Amino acid sequence: MENLKEYIQSNSQRFLDELFGLIRIPSISSESKHKDDMVTTAQYIVDQLLKAGVDKAEIMPTTGHPVVYAEKIIDAAKPTILVYGHYDVMPVDPLNLWDSPPFEPEIRDGKIFARGAVDDKGQLFMQVKAFEYLVSSGQLQFNVKWMIEGEEEMGSPALAKWLPGHKELLKADLILVSDTSMIAINIPSITVGLRGLAYMEVEVTGPDKDLHSGLYGGAVANPANILARMIASLHDENNHITIPGFYDDVLELSPEERADMARAPFNLDEYKKKLDIKTTLCETGYTVNECTGIRPTLDVNGMWSGYTGEGSKTVLPSSAFAKISMRLVPHQDPHTIAALFARHFESIAPEYVKVKVTEHHGGYPYVAPTNTAAFRAASKAYETTFGIKPVPTRSGGSIPIISTFEQVLGIKSILMGFGLDTDAAHSPNENYHLECFFKGIETITWFYKYYERELKDQNV
């Protein structure tokens, strides 16, 4: 591994050029107009993987956007690592808040600014480049399979359906994923918990058409006002969610576990300053890290009704809409929660409106063990490149497919992410530190090395 740093350094410009080519394709999975871009992106990944040294790579159709599958089998008797990543990205609106066009990557202040820079094109590319180094230097000691999907930002609906028919193809000892964050650029961490997700869309309808607010206002229930009232009632004064049964399956952590979590470095003043907020708003009785890590939440992700253009329009809208998602923790079941939400939302609808509730994708929460060869190997790899032991953390985010992998394929994942909370994933001006990108390639390479040793030690 003595020439690893040198290899990265001497190839750094090529790595970035190749990554930028990937980023430039606007692969927004949730917008149907980008359907062709998804295929173009998948083909780009195929080409990159072939260049990096896989034996074969192909675009496999699914019920939605295609999956890229690739493999390098060095010896059927050796253990297999299945690398998972996603080539799709989030929508980019509001576009006017971007300082540079989202699909024209630009380096400023040592960071790559672009949609997908960190989530997940940049992180996926670290995996490709670590693999490339191991292959080209003749040090690869694992069979490596690749499963790169195009619907992660939609909750991986097609991949979830595709998995059961490809269990044999995907057989592996471990799934390796780079799609999460670290605590800070100098405080590495390994994500050992992910929240689940239930995502709902609601429509509240009053009169059958938009009305003149002067002629009808005061007598006809306004669905925007009613929706506001219904949303407001979903939390109580302790910011506790009021849906009956919502907390029934929530795993309550022991005082010891909570004390352990509280040792993770956290500066509330910096947190507030970074977000430009005066105070946080947590569930009573829980800290910020607990509220984003071990407690379920309910957030409006979108809301719209009536006239939203320039100036004024005196309309009493016919309908009001909201996208509302809930982050879930072990052992909440997203389908159970979605059903509880729907039943509750319908039950609180007053008789002067009609309510329609639909369910978008969901996902189960996930917990990873820390007493495994993979965790120990990852921990050593971070320590080697960052100089300090990584902290095991529970992320507030969701990668629903990770728990599906466990359920369907029976394989655990190791989440080696190198993003930062400040990367603005899902937001305008998404960015990725070049330092994280290059250190990530190094760390992943070390992981292969240490994982090999850990497995050997286990078998002694």
Added chain:
Amino acid sequence: MENLKEYIQSNSQRFLDELFGLIRIPSISSESKHKDDMVTTAQYIVDQLLKAGVDKAEIMPTTGHPVVYAEKIIDAAKPTILVYGHYDVMPVDPLNLWDSPPFEPEIRDGKIFARGAVDDKGQLFMQVKAFEYLVSSGQLQFNVKWMIEGEEEMGSPALAKWLPGHKELLKADLILVSDTSMIAINIPSITVGLRGLAYMEVEVTGPDKDLHSGLYGGAVANPANILARMIASLHDENNHITIPGFYDDVLELSPEERADMARAPFNLDEYKKKLDIKTTLCETGYTVNECTGIRPTLDVNGMWSGYTGEGSKTVLPSSAFAKISMRLVPHQDPHTIAALFARHFESIAPEYVKVKVTEHHGGYPYVAPTNTAAFRAASKAYETTFGIKPVPTRSGGSIPIISTFEQVLGIKSILMGFGLDTDAAHSPNENYHLECFFKGIETITWFYKYYERELKDQNV
């Protein structure tokens, strides 16, 4: 007047062709991209007025969209009628709910379907055609002035500023307006009261950028949820508005006045059926007609936040917005109410968000006397063409400029409207009954006749 009906009938196709030419120009005053269309529309009006027989007509600049001024002075000693109308129209979204393009007028079921069909191009045109008949038949006994503006749907901000400098030019005995509705096609009515308007826009901001709802949800206040909570709190359980001081200046009607109002024909079941609603939502203690006529209200006209596109996006939005308007009754002052709203909305904002409140146009409520020559003449005119005496009504709508006319010019208005509640003014599929259009021309012509007689009787 014996050939009036015949004149209308033999010219009906030309009247419609000329009106359709006016309707085809998309004069949406609140959308800046239509700036040029406003001037084109004003010029069209000028041409039509000249053809109808005015001595002169011109486009006069204002601080906003221009005003069309025209006049026919037959004798300086004779009384003067100032006709007011507006050539601007409301926005047309949501466009997908229109059965035919909003600016391509189409006749179906005896109605003209188009934006502006009734509000106010069709109604304004009745005035032009009644005038044309009187001029061409040599029966005009008044000086007639015209003031047709292009910002009524925005609350007439430029006209209000333009008026004080043109008092001499606008000198008149009465303002004649066709921009209101009747109770039903067989129950004519004259509007004697209009509600005022205070129109606000609010912005609730949490974090300084959109955040990942997984990483931050549960710890950072979501401005969409907070806005919902704030809007919900603006009404209490009796649908009473909770802004302190809001009702202080409301004129309470006597039991006799309320009993008188209650005699207007109204069928609650038909009302609900027409709107496809199960129940109405009124302020406790007041009827539907009272809630839309003599009580002030508060409605969300628009609301937006976060991701409103297709599919799902797990975003914790940075900001949430709403357009909120209040309909006012005598003697509420729109500026006082706007200030009360702003102070209250800011006061209920929790410390974890920032709130910005801005005021759009407003307008004073208006009450017209019924013991005047103009009212008696209008009443007789409706009775002549419709066969029954019109009912004096208070409209829930607002024409803010009407009270400004009284304040600035010292002239009362007579509101001879021929629209119907079912015309979908401000909504998709706005329409205007051909029967109302042609009867309106007839009624307005009779009004000139009866008004002349009433004034003569007064002077005897």
